[in-house]
Amino acid sequence: MRKKTPLLLAILSFLPVPALAHPHIFIDAKFEVAAAPDGSIGELRNVWSFDEVFSSSVLMDFGKAGNQALTASELKAVGKTVRDSLAQYGYYTNVTIDGKAVPMAKPDDVKADYKNGSLTLSFSLKPEQKTFLKGTTIFGIYDKTLYTAVDFATDNDMTISGAALSRCKRKVIRPNPKEVMAENQAALTSMFFSDPKGTDYSLLVATRLEVQC
Template sequence: MPLLIAMLSLLPGPVLAHPHIFIDAKFEVVAASDGSISELRNVWSFDQVFSSSVVVDFDKAGNPTLTPSELKAVGKTVRDSLAQYGYYTNVTSNGKAVAMAKPDAIQADFKDGSLILTFSLKPEQKTFLKGNTIFGIYDKTLYTAVDFATDNDMTVSGANMARCKRKVIRPNPKEVMAENQAALTSMFFSDPKGTDYSLLVATRLEVQC
């Protein structure tokens, strides 16, 4: 099993309380002319430690970089392995979860020592930006930390988006822990598939239309 799959895969238990992979992300909600979600655009830049491990795992030519064919293999591996985790993309429309279809492809690149993945997701069913829609890009297992450096890294675009209000929510982890102290122990130790804590502390984009 390639190292990339192993490191991105779901691992059991409280070991996952501390992230081991770090992503600097950019996220864009693109609206169609009818007010539905056209696509969700993602750009992920991985930390150099993890990126170097991917080079070791996929470099078949014996050089310290990845060829176009090797990068294509990285993209295919991530596309297949992260499907069961929803590509760390969690969307709700008025409190109801919105399922995402598998992306057509994931484009991989390697720049300045970092692996960069670019891909777009589309809802499995047409979903309108009506009422309250929340977009969260996070790993429920807490093994991978997804960070948005500024609020401008979570954006909206497309027709009629001027009618909507955009808000980036950045919970304070210390406040979250203080408010949920009684429940956190059971969250970490009783749910091997991830915890509610990841949702509580995740940076997310709220769009109200």
């Protein structure tokens, strides 16, 4: 395989990112919770469109020189790299039911596409064990290191589907970073010294989908 872009390596490897770090990679995301007929989580569907700088770097390192496109085999190589490496980050997917974490299995595959100068990744996740939607389920798609910014342009980019979810209420939560910092100043100071990756801060400011059943 051709050498991977430094930015791709950055998104897929552990990095010494300081607390409250500035994002270097930007994703426009769409997320869907699809329920199974029995009321359990069927699959979590993700579509990520990357910024032009990151996309062009992937094109340069995975594609043929001078060719502004990626072949099917090159796209497959990108998808495989992401599937294998993002596992250590849980694919930026964080799910809790009444505060208890729900582990996700590795996706069957990650499909990559490159059009109009943008790399797009599509994949679905399923819980490691059958998990029913009950109580309050919170879905968060974010990078705990804050190196990558995952953005949902509108509330309609975080959706639910399936007849079993007709009994549930959906709410998109968009915390205001400035308000979070003001309300948690003392705690954030402690985080800075105890957690150089700023993991806890990312939990406070991430856009989340809340489903109450």
